[in-house]
Amino acid sequence: MFSRLQAALALILLLVVLAPASAEPEKPSRQPLQMAEVLATLVRVQGEHPSPPEPAFLVRAGMRGAVRQMQEMGLAGDSLFEQKLTGDLKADIMTIERALDGLLAGRSAAEKGQVLWAGLAEALACLEDPGTRLHPPGAYAATLAELGYSLGGVGFFVDEEKDEQGRLVIVELFEGFPAERQGICRGDRLVAVAGRPTADLKVNELIDIVRGPVGTRIELAIQRGDGPIKRYGLTREWLNPNPKGSESRLVHPRAGYVKVKYLGHRLHHDVRRQIEDLQARGAKSLILDLRNCPGVPAGAIGLTDLFLPSGRLVMTEIGRADQTDWKTSDPTVLKLPTVVLINRYTSGAAALVAGALRDHGRAILVGEDTDPKEMQAFEKVAEELGDGSVATVTISYYRLPLGKMLWQGGLRADLEVPMPDPTVRATAGSGDLQFEKALELLVKP
Missing domain, CATH: 3.90.226.10 (2-enoyl-CoA Hydratase; Chain A, domain 1)
Structure with missing residues (x-):
């Protein structure tokens, strides 16, 4: 029992406490940026930003960034500006995607990803809002680290042993942090994390998924008793390892x-x-x-x-x-x-x-x-x-x-x-x- 408690406490620390740079989880394999991600980000701008520009303004800015990147690659991307925009964000993004498929024919997925990245970066930058931007891989975490915090969690403790259905039992919560504020309770079962069933995850895999850059979101699927599974979107916060703030x-x-x-x-x-x-x-x-x-x-x-x-x-x-x-x-x-x-x-x-x-x-x-x-x-x-x-x-x-x-x-x-x-x-x-x-x-x- 004591060794099990020790192991659970170790898991707790990894799940909810700031991790030093040496303890960062091994980075998962990365894929080049996809147009679906570009669209999802711009949809979020349109739906949640306090003063979003018109969709065509975002798309035009994105086109400028993409064309500049293609020019740096030795490609003539001027014809991208010939595409007719309707003002419907999803339809216009699909139009641009088809045009880019033609302009980038024969190019690698990585090169296409670079063009999309440049386009999305320019689209976000056009808002002239320091909070809305695209950070290169590693840059966001590095900025947070300079301020004294980088990897965070959502503030819950789990038992190291799964129940008979492969779920992890939440045994404690950090008062005032995201999990508690969203109404998650002790005894709730963690069914899935970021779309992955906990039954298929090893403990170290779960830790790597739950930890992440402060300010990023993670999706949890929670079941209370025999009730329906409820999904939560939680934003990671820095969980101060030194309670004396x-x-x-x-x-x-x-x-x-x-x-x-x-x-x-x-x-x-x-x-x-x-x-x-x-x-x-x-x-x-x-x-x-x-x-x-x-x-x-x-x-x-x-x-x-x-x-x-x-x-x-x-x-x-x-x-x-x-x-x-x-x-x-x-x-x-x-x-x-x-x-x-x-x-x-x-x-x-x-x-x-x-x-x-x-x-x-x-x-x-x-x-x-x-x-x-x-x-x-x-x-x-x-x-x-x-x-x-x-x-x-x-x-x-x-x-x-x-x-x-x-x-x-x-x-x-x-x-x-x-x-x-x-x-x-x-x-x-x-x-x-x-x-x-x-x-x-x-x-x-």
Whole structure:
């Protein structure tokens, strides 16, 4: 029994915890990009993007990308522009596919895949939206790794032994993560993963399928008792292997410091306890360090809630059909004078906190301007394609209380303090000029 529990725990870790680069699963064999994948991606843009262009605009952009790629291959693809478009996305894609079959006759499947890739990349780029783009194989995971997280899961634990029907029993869930939020429960049976029956999968194969780049989707088939099989589409999230997403300390007899490492759904509970402890030890002001901080927008709402009265606007989410105002709800407000530290790697969720606190006159921002490319201030879906590329599509934007869209220029610091020595890390210690400036503002002689 004990050895079985140990094995199950090992499986749990592989399923739901960030895996280091050395533990990445062996990459499956890849196939060149197919036109069906191009169509599916563009259909998603049309159906889910907050402000999609007309289908013909997407197709025309795709044609430009394809023709440029053919020219680089020494082919004359100009005749592609002679195709008549109807404005019906599926019909026009089929027209382009037939034309490309003729133009690329005799070319290898890999070369055809390159042309399709260039076309899809141009079609997504034409939206001029940083969240909607085609990432080359490996690039999406590498970008996430630079931010401190790469492989993720959906937050469930399974028993290592299958039941008599070859199903895997879900024995535990991570609170607040995708599986639980979608209503999956302990005792549910996992029937299939990504279209593959669990009865046909070995445990290590299951692990490789469930793990994947953060932000990509995975399809699960779940059965509860003798009920019907229900299908779920879950988006992988970074499941923090270090449950302590923040740390705190007294940096001056009258000033406290809280460093947020990852802005998770429930981080605000920990931060409140840390700040109250700092106050009990004499802190009259606070440095909130959001530098190099990844996270999720839901975490931004909870953290901002600590500093603003109930009913204040934190952000507005603008989707395809409607918009939602997210407001504070906690009547208990922490009133310490606050300086927020930001830098180029303050991600969208953390920047939402910084921007909202500034918009309400609650904090001064010190450090460096955020990089618009790091501003994941939007919700997006990510789909891994057959060639290993990842197509991401924005499905909603976030807007700050005073109207700022973070991905349009990023967030500017009130007091810019560059870090001239790249070897000095943002550690709130000796040589950290941004931290020293924040402390100077809060603790005056």
